[in-house]
Amino acid sequence: MEAKIWQLCTYSPAETFELGCWLGKFAPPGSCLLLSGDLGAGKTLFAQGFAYGLEVEEPVTSPTFTVANQYASGRLPFVHMDLYRLQSEEEVWERGLEEYFDGQAVALLEWPEVMRPLLPAERLEISITKHYADEPEGGEWRSWQLTPIGEQPWLKEALKHCENLSS
Ligand SMILES: Nc1ncnc2c1ncn2[C@@H]1O[C@H](COP(=O)(O)OP(=O)(O)OP(=O)(O)O)[C@@H](O)[C@H]1O
Numbered sequence: 001m002e003a004k005i006w007q008l009c010t011y012s013p014a015e016t017f018e019l020g021c022w023l024g025k026f027a028p029p030g031s032c033l034l035l036s037g038d039l040g041a042g043k044t045l046f047a048q049g050f051a052y053g054l055e056v057e058e059p060v061t062s063p064t065f066t067v068a069n070q071y072a073s074g075r076l077p078f079v080h081m082d083l084y085r086l087q088s089e090e091e092v093w094e095r096g097l098e099e100y101f102d103g104q105a106v107a108l109l110e111w112p113e114v115m116r117p118l119l120p121a122e123r124l125e126i127s128i129t130k131h132y133a134d135e136p137e138g139g140e141w142r143s144w145q146l147t148p149i150g151e152q153p154w155l156k157e158a159l160k161h162c163e164n165l166s167s
């Protein structure tokens with residue numbers, strides 16, 4: 001069966017946070033989300049909303065320098081990775097990053113490509129595109145494409161709450 005692709009738009013940082021939040025509320029144990037998009041697309045802001053939805057209490061900061069940040073205070077363990085600075089799969093192995101996929105923790109990866117061969121079979125691939133209005137004062141927005149790999153019924157439930165964001 002072909003995977004359904006979901007498309008949405010967010011027109012402000014607050015909407016990006018809200019989208020993350022709804023997914024965080026519904027994500028089951030062991031889920032893995034991959035965020036792809038240019039520098040400044042909104043990956044970290046989405047992750048902060050996602051953590052809020054998971055009821056993580058600590059402040060969530062960008063893992064650009066730490067590579068992986070773990071949070072234990074939410075309804076499930078949460079690991080937030082940013083693989084931007086890693087060059088090869090070997091560096092991923094050296095850090096033992098695949099061990100975070102333990103079937104319980106929820107993982108969210110920015111710049112996941114370098115880890116592709118080690119990812120769980122079931123995952124949610126999210127691709128973000130930046131858009132700019134033609135008029136100088138028109139502002140910017142983001143379009144989102146969500147592709148579940150494997151059965152992920154929770155996603156449909158989460159997105160029912162995001163109908164205001166559907167394009
Ligand atoms: N829908 C939106 N409309 C306008 N601005 C947005 C939207 N969503 C997010 N932003 C803004 O985009 C900026 C970059 O966000 P963020 O740091 O999350 O990007 P990132 O993808 O993690 O970047 P990097 O690749 O550098 O880690 C922030 O200022 C954020 O508020």
Ligand SMILES: [Mg+2]
Pocket residue numbers: 043044045062082110
């Ligand atoms: Mg980021």
